[in-house]
Amino acid sequence: MGACFGKPSEAGTSARDASSTRRRGSRGDGGGGGGGGGGGRTNAHRPGQRIELLLLGLDGAGATTILYRLKLQKFIITVPTLGSVEETIRWGSEEILFHDLGGTDKLRPLWPMYQDGIQGVIYVVDAADRRLVDANRRELRRFYRAAVKLHDAPLLIFATKQDLSDAMTSEELQRELGLEEIPCRCYHVAGCSAVTGEGIHEGIDWIVGEIRRGGSRAASTLRK
Numbered sequence: 001m002g003a004c005f006g007k008p009s010e011a012g013t014s015a016r017d018a019s020s021t022r023r024r025g026s027r028g029d030g031g032g033g034g035g036g037g038g039g040g041r042t043n044a045h046r047p048g049q050r051i052e053l054l055l056l057g058l059d060g061a062g063a064t065t066i067l068y069r070l071k072l073q074k075f076i077i078t079v080p081t082l083g084s085v086e087e088t089i090r091w092g093s094e095e096i097l098f099h100d101l102g103g104t105d106k107l108r109p110l111w112p113m114y115q116d117g118i119q120g121v122i123y124v125v126d127a128a129d130r131r132l133v134d135a136n137r138r139e140l141r142r143f144y145r146a147a148v149k150l151h152d153a154p155l156l157i158f159a160t161k162q163d164l165s166d167a168m169t170s171e172e173l174q175r176e177l178g179l180e181e182i183p184c185r186c187y188h189v190a191g192c193s194a195v196t197g198e199g200i201h202e203g204i205d206w207i208v209g210e211i212r213r214g215g216s217r218a219a220s221t222l223r224k
C-alpha cells in the first residue's frame with residue numbers, strides 16, 4: 001500500500017479482515033480535533049535508528065498484554081501499569097522502544113508528557129466493552145489536543161479482545177470513535193487479540209511501515 005495519500009478508506013489486511021485504514025491528505029480539510037497547530041515535526045525516521053512508540057489506552061484495555069505478547073510471543077497475566085513501562089523489542093531490522101503508559105483516570109493527563117522522540121502512537125481499545133466507547137472517544141481527543149507534536153505521526157488503534165464474542169469490529173470502532181476528527185497523520189484500526197495473538201503483528205507492521213516511509217512526506221500534506 002502507498003503512503004498517506006489515496007482513497008478515503010482502504011481495507012486493511014489483518015487476520016479475519018478486521019481492520020480499516022484512513023490516509024490523511026485525501027480530504028483537503030483543515031479542521032477538527034483542535035490542538036493548537038504549532039507543534040514540531042515528529043522525529044523523522046532514519047534506517048537503522050530505533051523506533052519509539054507510545055502505547056496508550058484506558059485502564060484494562062489490554063495494552064500491557066499486547067506488549068508482552070510481542071516481547072515473549074505468548075499470553076501472560078499482567079498487573080495494572082502504575083506510571084509507565086519501557087520495553088524494547090526487535091522487529092526485523094528495526095528495534096522498537098515501547099513506552100507503555102498506565103491508563104487510569106489519574107494517569108491519563110500525563111500521556112502528553114511523552115511526546116519527544118515519539119514516532120508513532122498505538123491506542124488500545126477494549127473492543128468487547130461498548131460502554132467505554134464514549135470515554136475512548138473523549139480521551140483520544142483530549143490526548144491529541146495536548147500532544148501537538150504527534151499530529152504528524154501515524155496512529156494505530158488496536159481493537160483488542162476480538163476473542164470475546166461481542167467484540168466490535170474495526171469498522172464499527174472507526175465510526176464510533178470519530179477517528180476522522182483526530183489530527184494524526186493517518187490511522188489504521190486493527191482487530192486483534194492478545195490471547196490468540198491474532199492481528200498484532202499486522203498492526204505493528206502497518207505502523208512501522210508508515211514510520212519508515214514518513215520521513216519524505218511533504219509538509220503540505222500534513223494537517224496543522
Ligand SMILES: Nc1nc2c(ncn2[C@@H]2O[C@H](COP(=O)(O)OP(=O)(O)OP(=O)(O)O)[C@@H](O)[C@H]2O)c(=O)[nH]1
Binds near residue numbers: 078103161
Ligand atoms: N479476553 C481477552 N482478555 C484480554 C486481552 N488482552 C488483555 N486482556 C485482559 O484484560 C485485562 C487488562 O489487561 P492489561 O494489559 O493489564 O491492560 P492495560 O491496558 O495495560 O491496563 P492499565 O495498565 O491499567 O492501563 C487483563 O485481565 C488481561 O488478561 C485479550 O485480547 N482478550
Ligand SMILES: [Mg+2]
Binds near residue numbers: 063078081100
Ligand atoms: Mg498496563
